[in-house]
Amino acid sequence: MAKSMGRVKGVNGNMVTVEFDSAIAKNEVGFIQVGDERLKGEVIRIRGNEAALQVFEMTGGVAVGDQVEFTSEMLSVELGPGLLQQIYDGLQNPLPELAAQCGFFLQRGVYLKPIPDNEWQFTPVAKKGDVLSAGDTFATVIEGLFTHQIMVPFDLVDGPWTVASIKKAGTYHVRDTICSVQNERGVKHDLSMVFTWPVKQAIKLYEERLRPTETLVTKIRTIDTFLPVAKGGTYCTPGPFGAGKTVLQHLTSRNADVDIVIIAACGERAGEVVEVLKEFPELIDPRTGRSLMERTIIICNTSSMPVASREASVYTAVTIAEYYRQMGLDILLLADSTSRWAQAMREMSGRLEEIPGEEAFPAYLESRIAEFYERAGKVRLKDGRTGSVTIGGTVSPAGGNFEEPVTQATLKVVGAFHGLSRERSDARKYPAIDPLTSWSKYSGVIDAKRVEEARSIVFAANEINQMMKVVGEEGTSVADYVTYQKGELVDAFYLQQNSFDPVDASVPVERQRYIFDRLYEMLQANLRFEEKSEVRAFFYQLRQNFLDWNNTAFLDDEFKAIEAKITDLIATKERRVG
Amino acid sequence: MQKIYSKIESIVGNVITVRASGVKNGELGLVSYKGGQSMANVIKLDDDVVSLQVFSGAQGISTGDQVRFLGVPMQVSYSDNLLGRVFDGTGSPRDNGPAMKTNLIEIGGPAVNPAKRIIPRNMIRTGLPMIDLFNTLVESQKLPIFSVSGEPYNELLARIAIQAEVDLIILGGMGLKYDDYLFFRDTLEESGAMSRTIMFIHTASDPTVECLLVPDMALAVAERFALDGKKVLVLLTDMTNFADAMKEMAITMDQVPSNRGYPGDLYSSLASRYEKAVDFEGAGSVTILGVTTMPGDDVTHPVPDNTGYITEGQYYLKGGRIEPFGSLSRLKQQVNAHTRDDHRALMDGMIKLYASYKESLEKRSMGFMMTEWDEKLLKYGDLFERKMMDLSVNIPLEAALDLGWEILADCFDPADTGLRTDLIRARWPKAIE
Structure with missing residues (x-):
């Protein structure tokens, strides 16, 4: 399909209306050319030949008539070895590399390669003539603590694919072609260790979803004993400001009994992320004896960063979680705070002039929240192993009142509710999880x-x-x-x-x-x-x-x-x- | 030569629209009308219909007036010559001094990369024991002062402006009463602090749009000074007025309100200002103290509520004092271990005793008998409030710590205080039996 071009017709905050010439898809990514900067955006609505583009940057300087180039790709993340230990923004831009290039400030329009250009010690698992399908492992590399499986890209669904050639064991660059596959119709693909996947689409390459029955140990007594969380389950932590939501999540991220922790700092204070950034490399993970950072990925879109990429950041995080789950690992995703994500949706909905629901949140708020939490789960993979994604989200209800749309929509879909109370935190009773109102549907470590x-x-x-x-x-x-x-x-x-x-x-x-x-x-x-x-x-x-x-x-x-x-x-x- | 547009299509509130092409989002326009000239900035583009918010308000603008686009976004001048000067929300002088037109920088610039931030490490001394000793202000911190109308929050800010050990003070006034503006100006001039101060003042009688510009102007200048190695303290008063100005603009623009009329992006808008607080590795820092008045003393009102989620603690100003309960500097733990060995212990100990004093007060008001212990507490509470909590007290941290020990020794036996024995041995100002 030829890439479509367009021109800017209107600007309203971070929503840009674009007139396009040939077919484009919803959620397709487009770039607006502003001077010598290219601003990334995502199509969120199409009407006639006008598309509404949610722009992930500040839109100062955009003028009517500016060129827009569509990519015919949905908003995606890069998946491959080298994701661990990274610090990304909501669009998977590596922040330390960005700092090295641009200095103190987040310069707009600069998009770097998410997966670092490293070489990896490659061990083939498949051999020439083997028949594979999407998601099957054809090689492995050792990524820190884990055996990282190199899989057939998840979007190659026109299989089965026959291995035409595969490199011998050795050291290869992450973007080198290491394997070629071909299907019955003669379509050929060259595979490297990296591929992309659209963030808003759940990865479903597993045999079946299992009930989350195994307790996820957090080493916090009140949780493990009274209000347990399960591997593959979901839970939420609402609480007023100052009740200790973030501290509780940081404790969980250190001690949780999982393989990988993904922290999605979504619209909260930058200072808190900095603490994680500076402390985690120094802390030793008691399970492995290695630095905690080696099992951590941070997606960081703090409150002052552009709102639209805040919306994307939780999807980026959950997609990376699902990718590692495909390797039979247990992943914990901590999102702080889902209210900020919901607010980002609200802002966009307002600009689209949609009919507002309660507190001006869009009518689809509940289904979006449900969709997100439903991406958690324990699954049995095709080779019989199990993997899980557990999601824990904080909620920041206005005025500390849980009777608001985000808290209520979240409570409908989670398996455990850890409500923090102002009374307990004022009395310095930590963790401030209220034992009277909180609940959990999972089984804990004690009878x-x-x-x-x-x-x-x-x-x-x-x-x-x-x-x-x-x-x-x-x-x-x-x-x-x-x-x-x-x-x-x-x-x-x-x-x-x-x-x-x-x-x-x-x-x-x-x-x-x-x-x-x-x-x-x-x-x-x-x-x-x-x-x-x-x-x-x-x-x-x-x-x-x-x-x-x-x-x-x-x-x-x-x-x-x-x-x-x-x-x-x-x-x-x-x-x-x- | 820029094109001049001379047909204004609509005038709603402070927003006008004209038909024009080639205009950029955020660009400045100059509106000439009978009353003079006013700047305006582009806030929305819809094909060839350009919406501008007029800084001086749209009063008196006619449909036949002229608009000229300048091709640049809102900027502010930045140089050492700004020191001691007073400007309005658009950056024009308020003090009869010369206009500043050189070395312009854009306002509302990009956010700092979180990967470049560092863990805060330096305290800012203010000479106020309730801050220095009990809730230390830390460089790069953002803290609101939660208060209600009528409280002396501006007096408090002025004291901090005079006493704080920083290189530069930038005062952003939003919706200030004219008297309050004069109070700030006179107080700072008398104390000699004006020479290290820059003021951006919007008074209650000035156009609303200018109110919206004040924090961005103040913070853009602050950020630049910080990059040049200066330790900058930004004082903003009153952020609730700023939020109300946003509300007014949002409603004018037909935005759907979310909570009590405030726009849905209230949190993001406040956060993008407060998050300008930063400590630049190898250069200076920006610290923000902002006043947030709580309508009806209600902390769950959208403005204080959203602020609380953004800032790193809060000071409660109540009854003319910074309340020890409820006030919290989240970053104090980063610095108060390195000040003096008795700092943390004394801080906790004195507050616990003050809490007990409050209980005794309550007991007394209910007519209960006062025990000997209650009498001790009552004496302590009185001394504590007069010598520590009064806003006019101006002593360095070390003197405040010594004063703390004196007050304790005046009222209690060492064992009553619950402090560690080694500290008491080292610091108790009286002979210990």
Whole structure:
């Protein structure tokens, strides 16, 4: 198909109307020639011979009559070895390389090669005469911690393809032709290690989608035990500003038990991304003993960067996640914040003069959010292995009120809801996940029945606390007061976690099981008290011991000593049976 | 020679349209009318219909008036000669000084590449204990002052302008009362701080469009000085007026409002200004302090709410004081470990005691008996409010820390304070039994 050309007819913010001459497709990419700059844009609406182009740059200087060149390609990302450790903007422009070329500022119209021009040690898996189809592996390279599979481009669907030639093992440039394939009709393709895929199209080259049943361990107690996330599942973290959404995501990105973490910093503060950029290369991943950066990809489109590429950035991130999933890996995608992404859609919708929905968000907000989260999933690949993409998104609701369109649309499609509350963060209770309103549909690392019992005590304690506010401590029975104190203990000892303490910051499953058992025994213990002051004194002491316990290394002498102290303390109040 | 267009097609609010060709988006136009001349900038192109927002407002513009396009976007002059000068939102002098026409730079330039940013590392001393000691301001930080109308936020900004240890102050005033503008000018002149200050002032009686330009003008100049190695502090007052000006423009342009009439891009528009705060590796820095008045003292109002998601903390100005509760400098942890060994401990300890004082106050107001401990707290709270929280206090951080110990020693026994023993041994100003 010949590439279409066009000319600018109108400019309204970052939406440019273009008159085109021959066929163009929706979501096709076009470039506007402004002086010697070329500005990238995406076709989002076509009417007659006019297309609305969402431009990924600032549109100052664009004039009516400027040339537009369409590419007949949809907005795509490059996939291949070398993606790990990269820092991209929303359009997969490598930011450090851009800085090397343009200095402090993001110069518009500069688009660099996303995949670095490296050479890789190449090992063929297929041989001449083998029959392959799209997504099949024909070679591997070692990319840091992983065996990166070089696959037949996902869009070569007119297979099966017969390998006509393939290079011998050796070192090749990432863009060298390393394999040629041919189909029955004689169509031939030369393959390199790199290919592209349109970001808004989910990659579906798998046998079947599986139910997400395996827990994704985050080493955060309140999540793993009470509000678990599953590999291949989805969850959201709404919260008002200052409640610690970003800190929680950073902790998760460090400790999560997955192969690769993709951080999509979407429309939030640049300073926060900088912390990740500077800290991750220094941090050691306990799973591998290597730098955390080696398993990380950062897609960074902060609040001051152009809005339209913010819209693209979450798709860029999820496409890269799906690509690595095709290699049988587990990927966690953290998007911060999906509200900013939704706002980008709202801005565009306004410029298109679409009829607005609630709070001026477009009517398709819900379906877009659903579409995005549905790209998560655990899948069985054609060769029998499984891979997964887990998506966790923060939501920044206006005024901290969850009754707004983005939060509500997100809640419909996620499997777990970690709602952060202003009350908890004001009281410095971190993580500020509200145990009363949050929920999860996934199974955790601890027996669900026991977790439910512990949870019911937290609920009961909250009710008693509400009542105490009215009737005072005097009007509360000793038994109720004990329940209240038990609930407070669960909160202080188990739900809260000190991310600055080297031991408490990340708690492995084994330790969670162990200490939960002790806590559970405590909750079940039949305690005898005469009066409330006695209850208070006992629980203060108990809580202090439990808290100290959280800061000691698992099963070392001090750990055991404190455990013995706790056991003794409980024994002093335990009612003997019989 | 540029072509002159002499038929204005429509005049709606401050926006006029003309039919013209070859015009670029964002370009400046000069409108000549009976009342004089005004600049205008192109905000929308639709085939040959060009929409311009007129800086001085469209009042008195007739359909037969002339528009000439200048071929350049909005620019501001940049040189050392700007120091001590006062300009309006379009960059014209307000102080009877000469107009600045040389060395022009574009406003609203591109964002800084996140890969070039560095982790903030230097504190900015302001001489105000409530900032330096309790919520340290850090170079490259962006912080709003959340307040309500009637609070002395402009007095606070003026004090910071006089006292802050930076090379350059740029003051952006939006919708200022004329009195407030005069107050700023006179106060800075009297204190001698004017010589390191540049002001871009839009007063409440000036045209709305000029209000929209103020932050961009101020920040473009600030950015350039920072690239030249200067430590710049930008003070913006009041960002709520700026947001309201945006609202007005958006409604004029028939944009669908999102929340309480504000346009859907409120967050992005605020963020692109605040995110100009940066520390350039090997050069200077831009730090932003902006006043955000909260209509009805409501922090969930769209302007403070969106601001809170953008900035790195906030100062609450309430009852003429910076409130220790609610105020937060998110970046203080980056610097307060390196100031003095007792800084963090004293900061936490004093605030905890102040919180207890508030509880005692509440108990007293409900008519409860005051214990000996309550009496100690009441004395402490009173001293703390008078000696630390008062906005007129101007002492260096070290003196503020010493003062903190003195106040503690005046009111408490060492063990009451909950501070670490080694610190108390080293710093307690009285003999310890």
